[in-house]
Amino acid sequence: MRKHLCxxxxxxxxxxxxxxxxxxxxxxxxxxxxxxNTTKNNSAFNLSPSAGYFFARNFVAGGLFNFxxxxxxxxxxxxxxxxxxxxxxxxxxxxxPMVVGEFQFGTNSTRVSTxxxxxxxxxxxxxxxLAAFVNQHVAIExxxxxxxxxxxxxxxxxxxxxxxxxxxxxxxxGMLDTYRKKE
Numbered sequence: 001m002r003k004h005l006c007x008x009x010x011x012x013x014x015x016x017x018x019x020x021x022x023x024x025x026x027x028x029x030x031x032x033x034x035x036x037n038t039t040k041n042n043s044a045f046n047l048s049p050s051a052g053y054f055f056a057r058n059f060v061a062g063g064l065f066n067f068x069x070x071x072x073x074x075x076x077x078x079x080x081x082x083x084x085x086x087x088x089x090x091x092x093x094x095x096x097p098m099v100v101g102e103f104q105f106g107t108n109s110t111r112v113s114t115x116x117x118x119x120x121x122x123x124x125x126x127x128x129x130l131a132a133f134v135n136q137h138v139a140i141e142x143x144x145x146x147x148x149x150x151x152x153x154x155x156x157x158x159x160x161x162x163x164x165x166x167x168x169x170x171x172x173x174g175m176l177d178t179y180r181k182k183e
Contacts (some may be wrong), residue, residue, distance in 0.1 A: 011096055013157035015163075015175065022088075022096075022131075022133060022136065022139070022169040022171075023054060023057065023058045023060070023089050023169070024054060024057055024171065025054050025055065025056050025057050025174055026054060026055040026171075026172060027053075027056070027169055027170060027171045027172075028051070028052070028054070028169070028170040028171075028172075029050075029051065029052045029053075029060055029062070029167050029168070029169050029170070030049075030050070030051045030168050030170070031049070031050060031051045031141075031165060031166050031167035031168050032047070032048045032049035032051075032064070032165055032166075032167075033046075033048050033163055033164060033165030033166070034046065034047055034048070034165075039070065042070075042071065042072045042073075042075055043070065043071050044065050044068070044069070044070040044071075045068070045070070046067070046068045046069075046180070047066070047067045048064060048065070048066045048067075048165070049064070049065055050062060050063065050064035050065070050085065050167075051063060051064075052085065052087070053144070058088055058089040058090070058096075058174070059086070059087070059088050059089075060085075060086070060087050060089075061082065061084065061085065061086045062084070062085060063082065063084055063085070063104065064082065064083065064084075064085050064104070065080075065081070065082045066079070066080070066081045066082070066106070067079070067080055074112055074113055075110065075111070075112050076110070076111045077108065077109070077110045077111075078108075078109045079107065079108040079109070079121075080106055080107055081104040081105060081106025081107075082104060082105065082106070083102065083103045083104035083105055084102075084103060085100070085101065085102040085103075086100075086147070087099065087100050087101075087103050089131065094132065094133040095130060095131070095132055096130070096131045096133070096139075096179060097128065097129070097130055097135075098128060098130070098131060098141075099127075099128050100113065100125065100127050100129055100143050100145065101125070101126055101127070102123075102124070102125040103122070103123070103124050103125075104122065104123045105120070105121075105122050106120070106121050106122070106123070106182055107119070107120055107121070108119070108120075108121055108151065118152070119151045119152055119154075120151070120152045121149055121150060121151045121152065122149070122150055123147060123148065123149040123150075123170050124147065124148045124149075125143075125145055125146070125147045125161055126145050126146055127143055127145015127146060127147075127161065128144065128145060129141055129142050129143035129144060129145075129163075130142050130148045131167070136169075137168055137169050137170070138166060138167070138168055138169070139166065139167050139169070140143070140164070140165075140166050141163075141164070141165050141166065141167055142163070142164050143161070143162070143163045143164075143165075144160070144161065144162050144163075145160075146153070146158060146159070146160065146161065147159065147160075
């Protein structure tokens with residue numbers, strides 16, 4: 001166990017000293033957001049990891065996955081979805097505004113007592129946000145915009161969406177620079 005913790009600590013320190021610029025062509029971004037909501041007889045959990053590659057300076061595209069679970073009384077709902085996203089960041093400061101687009105395909109299962117229904121759906125998010133870099137590698141991000149979800153066979157619904165998450169930015173150039181300095 002100690003070996004694993006030491007290895008993890010070395011990896012974190014190495015990565016923390018490697019990135020040179022957050023949103024340059026060839027960089028990677030990994031992260032996501034998490035939500036937990038509990039009240040009397042109600043609970044909800046949502047986990048949304050994502051990963052992307054910077055195809056051009058300030059332009060990242062990648063994939064995201066979403067898992068959501070909620071329970072309200074006897075009703076339990078589980079949803080899985082995945083799809084592409086794209087973002088464009090503006091500026092070179094520690095506060096970078098961005099525009100965001102996401103599209104996901106998914107499955108929603110609802111169980112009430114012994115009855116279970118499963119529906120396919122798709123969802124779209126268009127909006128903007130702000131990445132606040134706490135250091136060269138980590139940003140806390142807020143995204144606000146319009147989201148629309150459509151279950152198969154039903155009318156879609158949409159409205160305001162607000163998300164908070166974090167991202168870790170990795171640069172292969174920074175890793176090479178760190179390696180060269182050791183030689």
